[in-house]
Amino acid sequence: xxxxxxxxxxxxxxxxHSKLLYAVDDQGxxxxxxxxxxxxxxxxxxxxxxxxxxxxxxxxxRAKAGAASTLEYHMYRQRMxxxxxxxxxxxxxxxxxxxxxxxxxxxxxxxxxxxxxxxxGTPAEELDRLPDRP
Amino acid sequence: MNDSAHPEVxxxxxxxQSAHCESGVISGLLRHHGLEMSEPMAFGVSAGIAYAxxxxxxxxxxxxxxxxxxxxxxIRWLTRRLGIRMxxxxxxxxxxxxxxxxxxxxxxxxxxxxxxxxWLSYFPPDMxxxxxxxxxxxxxxxxxxxxxxxxxxxxxxxxxVEALQKARFARGVLAPKGLLYYPEYIPxxxxxxxxxxxxxxxxxxxxxxxxxxFMGVRGIRTVARKVRRLDPQNEHYNRLLLGHMVRMQEEIxxxxxxxxxxxxSFLQEAAALLDKPGLVKIAxxxxxxxxxxxxxxxxxxKMCKNRMALDYALLADQLLxxxxxxxxxxxxxxxxxx
Numbered sequence: 001x002x003x004x005x006x007x008x009x010x011x012x013x014x015x016x017h018s019k020l021l022y023a024v025d026d027q028g029x030x031x032x033x034x035x036x037x038x039x040x041x042x043x044x045x046x047x048x049x050x051x052x053x054x055x056x057x058x059x060x061x062r063a064k065a066g067a068a069s070t071l072e073y074h075m076y077r078q079r080m081x082x083x084x085x086x087x088x089x090x091x092x093x094x095x096x097x098x099x100x101x102x103x104x105x106x107x108x109x110x111x112x113x114x115x116x117x118x119x120x121g122t123p124a125e126e127l128d129r130l131p132d133r134p
Numbered sequence: 135m136n137d138s139a140h141p142e143v144x145x146x147x148x149x150x151q152s153a154h155c156e157s158g159v160i161s162g163l164l165r166h167h168g169l170e171m172s173e174p175m176a177f178g179v180s181a182g183i184a185y186a187x188x189x190x191x192x193x194x195x196x197x198x199x200x201x202x203x204x205x206x207x208x209i210r211w212l213t214r215r216l217g218i219r220m221x222x223x224x225x226x227x228x229x230x231x232x233x234x235x236x237x238x239x240x241x242x243x244x245x246x247x248x249x250x251x252x253w254l255s256y257f258p259p260d261m262x263x264x265x266x267x268x269x270x271x272x273x274x275x276x277x278x279x280x281x282x283x284x285x286x287x288x289x290x291x292x293x294x295v296e297a298l299q300k301a302r303f304a305r306g307v308l309a310p311k312g313l314l315y316y317p318e319y320i321p322x323x324x325x326x327x328x329x330x331x332x333x334x335x336x337x338x339x340x341x342x343x344x345x346x347x348f349m350g351v352r353g354i355r356t357v358a359r360k361v362r363r364l365d366p367q368n369e370h371y372n373r374l375l376l377g378h379m380v381r382m383q384e385e386i387x388x389x390x391x392x393x394x395x396x397x398x399s400f401l402q403e404a405a406a407l408l409d410k411p412g413l414v415k416i417a418x419x420x421x422x423x424x425x426x427x428x429x430x431x432x433x434x435x436k437m438c439k440n441r442m443a444l445d446y447a448l449l450a451d452q453l454l455x456x457x458x459x460x461x462x463x464x465x466x467x468x469x470x471x472x
Contacts, residue, residue: 001390001391001395001421001424001425001428012260013258013260013261014258014261015258017258017287017288017289018288019153019286019288019387020151020152020153020286020288020389021153021389021390021395022153022174022389022390022395022396022398022399023390023395024421028418029402030174030395030398030399030402030417032151032152032153032173034151034288035390038384039432039435040380040384040428040431040432040434040435040436041380041381041384041385041431041435043377043380043435043436043438043439044377044378044380044381044384044385044435044438045260045261045381045385047373047374047377047438047439048194048263048377048378048381049260051194051374078252079252079262079263079264080264081194081195083192083195084194084264084306087305087306087307088264088304088305088306089305090305119304119305121253121300
């Protein structure tokens, strides 16, 4: 890629920052050069975030209806999934799955609850609550 | 404010933005200690470039596509090849990890630390994902803020003590366990030419001579086959998969085209050091492969967003082209330095 061909499409995710790429100058030499956004990257980043938002909204609706645990909502809201939640808490996956069943959360021990709260970066008492909107 | 509770420490450190966090941190630390080294040179000598398809490692339910060696490889192999000794510390207790970091700063030492990218408060929110092998340099502390030179960010940044501690002690795959590091001994004379040769032999061998279907150019061909055979019924998943491939290639601090441009830049530098003009030509060829990777990424992204009809065969053909071209590049490169 030539230096002047580096896309500069002002990705909103970069919030005014730019990242560094390596590209070729007009003498054929590689130089580091900034890039403030590229369509391809922006699409796939939006897509990855939208997927977590979709999962969180879906969990929010089911939790509202009592068909899912509020913990599931908080998990997706923090861009995690079952595998990641098990890895970060150090709990077995099958036990996390069990804790994610509706009605299981209020029965958790304080220690277990605080581990979830810690890895989700959410106060322990917030885990039972849902915001007004997802 | 109580001065002893909030002492200010600033160790002079030159912030230079880089494409990739690990090669950026290590080249920055070496420069700080008097060994001038560009980021591409650090990346190339460590033999950081690779390709691997690891379907058994899932991230958000999607398989891992790696365009480089695993985290930690750059620092480990760069320092090993150059005879540099690193001091590495991990901690069981987060509070102890923070105290140790403060001690190093007080003693005038800048240190590299490994963190999760998710809990770093200065990261733009949309860029925060649970990835545990980010690297950055801490060069000071002011009040309850650490002063940070994050190699992938264009400016100097700050992060609250609490947030950095959480980021350094995130758990899960590749958990940093508070890892901090700095060079302890750098030989007065490093043999860069020998290290370059060794690393090129390693890289080219790994990319073309390992008879495993998930590594090197064989890995690219395997992925091409998988993409061609994606079930058209599963459009939502297929889009996520393609998007994930593009993110691994472009967005995760690769310097463009999945580290291919970074490595081509290394080859240019190596050509002068080894006095082998043939490498300049090979760097050009690798640049052309990188351009093809970028075209693949743009097509795949457009297909994700329905700006282009989903055409798995087209993408698979592009991947095969990348594999064929890369195979040629690595073979000629190996012959050149042998």
